[in-house]
Amino acid sequence: MTDTPRITRIDITHHQLELDPPFPASWDSQPRRKFPATIVRVHDDAGHVGIGSGDAMYGFDDYEHLFIGADPLDLPRHSAVLDNIGFHAGRPWPLDIALWDLAGKIRGEPCWKMMGGRAKRVRAYASSGVHRHPDDMAKMARHVIERGFPALKIRFGRTRLADDLDTLAAVRGAVGDKLELMVDCNQGWRMPWDTKAPWTVDEALAVARELEKQNVYWMEEPLHRGDYDGYAKLRRQTPVRIAGGELTRERYEFDQLLARECLDVVQPDVACTLGMEGLRKLAQAVEAHGKVFTPHTWGNGIGLAANLHLTAGAASAPFIEFPYDPPEWSIERRDFMLEHPIDIDREGWLNLSDAPGLGLAIDEAALDATLAKRSTYA
Incomplete structure (x- = not known):
C-alpha cells in the first residue's frame, strides 16, 4: 500500500492575450483589447499536476498554507475550506478545478466519472x-x-x-x-x-x-x-x-x-x-x-x-x-x-474522453508568450 499523496506546490500564473480586433462584449461598455487568464497548477509528491482556471485568485496569499502538505484526494475538505476563503477573499474556485483534475490524474479516472x-x-x-x-x-x-x-x-x-x-x-x-x-x-x-x-x-x-x-x-x-x-x-x-x-x-x-x-x-x-x-x-x-x-x-x-x-x-x-x-x-x-x-x-x-482528470493538454508556449505574473507557494 502506498503512502497518502501530498500537495507539494501551488503555482498561479496570470496571462494576457492581446486581442486585435478587440472583443466588444455586449455586457461591457468598454471593448476588450486583452483577454486575461489565470492558470492554477497543483503539484503532488508523485509528480502529478492538476490544472484549473477562472478568477484571479485575489487574496489567496493568506491561505496557501491550508493546502500545502494536505491530501489532494480529500476533495470535500478542500471544498469546505475554499468556501470559507470565498467569504473572506476573492473567488478561489480555479484551485478547486485544479484539485479535481489532480485527483482524476492520481486515480486514473476522468472527472465526469x-x-x-x-x-x-x-x-x-x-x-x-x-x-x-x-x-x-x-x-x-x-x-x-x-x-x-x-x-x-x-x-x-x-x-x-x-x-x-x-x-x-x-x-x-x-x-x-x-x-x-x-x-x-x-x-x-x-x-x-x-x-x-x-x-x-x-x-x-x-x-x-x-x-x-x-x-x-x-x-x-x-x-x-x-x-x-x-x-x-x-x-x-x-x-x-x-x-x-x-x-x-x-x-x-x-x-x-x-x-x-x-x-x-x-x-x-x-x-x-x-x-x-x-x-x-x-x-x-x-x-x-x-x-x-x-x-x-x-x-x-x-x-x-x-x-x-x-x-x-x-x-x-x-x-x-x-x-x-x-x-x-x-x-x-x-x-x-x-x-x-x-x-x-x-x-x-x-x-468527453476517458482520459484522467479534465483530459486537457496545455500549450506551454502560448502561456510563456502571454505571461504577466507568477506566484509560487510551496
Whole structure:
C-alpha cells in the first residue's frame, strides 16, 4: 500500500492575450483589447499536476498554507475550506478545478466519472457575445446551423430595446424552427463602471411578451440577481423559461431561488461559484426541484471543460453554453492556453474522453508568450 499523496506546490500564473480586433462584449461598455487568464497548477509528491482556471485568485496569499502538505484526494475538505476563503477573499474556485483534475490524474479516472458518470457528452448551444446588425446576426445564425449547433443565445442590451427585438425577429425569420433561441437580457449584474439600473418586473414582463411571440426557449437574467420576489412574479406570468444565477456566489442564495420558484434554469459556473463538489450537490438539488441545471461557461477552455465534466457527470442538461462568436470570439482566442481548442462534433455534441482528470493538454508556449505574473507557494 502506498503512502497518502501530498500537495507539494501551488503555482498561479496570470496571462494576457492581446486581442486585435478587440472583443466588444455586449455586457461591457468598454471593448476588450486583452483577454486575461489565470492558470492554477497543483503539484503532488508523485509528480502529478492538476490544472484549473477562472478568477484571479485575489487574496489567496493568506491561505496557501491550508493546502500545502494536505491530501489532494480529500476533495470535500478542500471544498469546505475554499468556501470559507470565498467569504473572506476573492473567488478561489480555479484551485478547486485544479484539485479535481489532480485527483482524476492520481486515480486514473476522468472527472465526469468522478462526478457521477451519468453521460460523457452534452449538446452545446452557441453563445454569441457581440451586438451585431440584424442582418449580420441572421447570417451568424445560419452559420451556427451549418456548424451543427441546435440552439443559439442572443444578447440584448443595445441602446434601444427595439433594436434588440428587431435583431431577434431577424434571426427567427432567417432560421425558422431550425434553431432554439435563447435571449440573455444581462440584467443580473453590471461591470464596475456601468451603473444603469436593472429592469423592473413590469419592464421584464413587457420584454417577455415579445419573446413569447418568437418562441424563445429561455429568457436569461431579466432582473437583478437578488430580486427573488420579482423573479417569482415574472415566472408566474410568462410561459418562457426563466434562467439565471450565473454569478450568484453562495449556496444559500441558490436555495432561496429554488424555494421561491424563481427560475426554471439554474446557471452557476464552476469557475466562479461553489466549485466542483459544491455544484455537484447543487445540481442534485436543482433536479430534485424539477428544474434544469446547465452552467454559464463564459471564460476559457479550462473552465468550459470543468463545467462540461460537471454537467455530463452530474446533471441532465438539454444544452450547455459554448462561447462562440467569430471572428471577435473564436475558439482559438477562447482556448489559447490549450493545445487543442474544444469544439463540437458535426451534430453539436461536446464529447468527453476517458482520459484522467479534465483530459486537457496545455500549450506551454502560448502561456510563456502571454505571461504577466507568477506566484509560487510551496
